[in-house]
Amino acid sequence: MAEFEVATGASGIPGGDDRGRRAAVQTAFEGLLQIRRLMNADAADPEGVPAEWERRQPVRAVALALEAAGVPPSATDAEGRRTATGYCLGAAEGAGMVRVEWLGPPGSGAGYAAEDALRNCAAVLRRLGWEALEYRGPRRHRYLEVEPTPAGPSRR
Template identity: 85%
Template sequence: MAEFEVATGATAGPAGDDPGRRAAVRTAFEGLLQIRRLMNTDAADPEGVPAEWERRRPVRAVALALEAAGVPPSALDAAGHRVATGYCLGTAERPGVVRVEWLGPPGSGAAYAAEEGLRNCAAVLRRLGWEALEYRGPRRRRHLEVEPAPDGPPRR
C-alpha cells in the first residue's frame, strides 16, 4: 500500500477539489487524531498536543493539518512553474521547525494575500498544539515558523 502523499505546496504533488482526495485527507487526519489520543493519554486535551510521530515528521504533520482544515496548498506544474496560490511548506533553519510561506503564480497577488493566508494557517495550527510565529524575511516577505508548542496547550 502506497503512503499517503501530503500536499506541501512545494511540488507538483496532490491537491485539488477531487472528492477522492478530500476523503483521503479526512481519513489521514482522523488517523492523526487517533494517534494523538493514544499517545497523549496524560494530556488534558490529547487531540491538542502533537504526538511524537508529528514531532519527527513536522512538515508532513503540518501539511496534513492545513489541508484537512481546507487551507489551499500552492502547487507547481511539471516544469516547476507555480500554478496555484496557497501555503508552501519547507524546513526552517532550526531542526524540527517548519517554514510556511504563502505563494502563488506571478501576478496572482499572493504577496498581498500573505498576511491573511498566514494568519489563517497560524490559527489552524495553534488549535492543534503548534506554535506559529510570523517573521519577515528579505523584501519584507512574511512567513511563519511552526513547531510543537513546548508545554502542551498552544499559546494564543
C-alpha cells in the first residue's frame, strides 16, 4: 500500500478521483485523531492537542488538518505555474513552524480572498490545538505562521 500523500499546495494535487481523495483524507485524519486520543489520554481534550508525530512533521499535519476540513489546496503544474487557488504550506523560519499562504493563478483574486481564507484556516487549526498568527509581508501579502500549542495536560 502506498503512503498517503498530503496536499501542501506547493506542487500538484496528489492523485486519485475527488471522491477517492476525500475518502483517503478522511481516513488519514481519523487515524491522526486516534493517535491523539492514545498519546494525549491525560489531556482534558485529547483530540485538541497535537501529538508528537505532528510536532515532528508539522507541514504534513497542518496540510492534513486543512484538507480534512474542506479547505482547498493550491496547486502548480509541471512548469511551476499556479493552477488552483488555495492554501500553500511550507516551513517557516522558526523550528517546528509552518507558513500558510493563500495563493492562486494570476488573475484569480487570491490576494483579495486571502484575509477571509486565512482566518478560516486559522480557525480550523486553532480548534485542533495549533497557534496561528497572521502577518503581512512585502506588498502587504498576508500569511499565517502556525505552531503546535505547548504539550502537556496543564494546557487545558
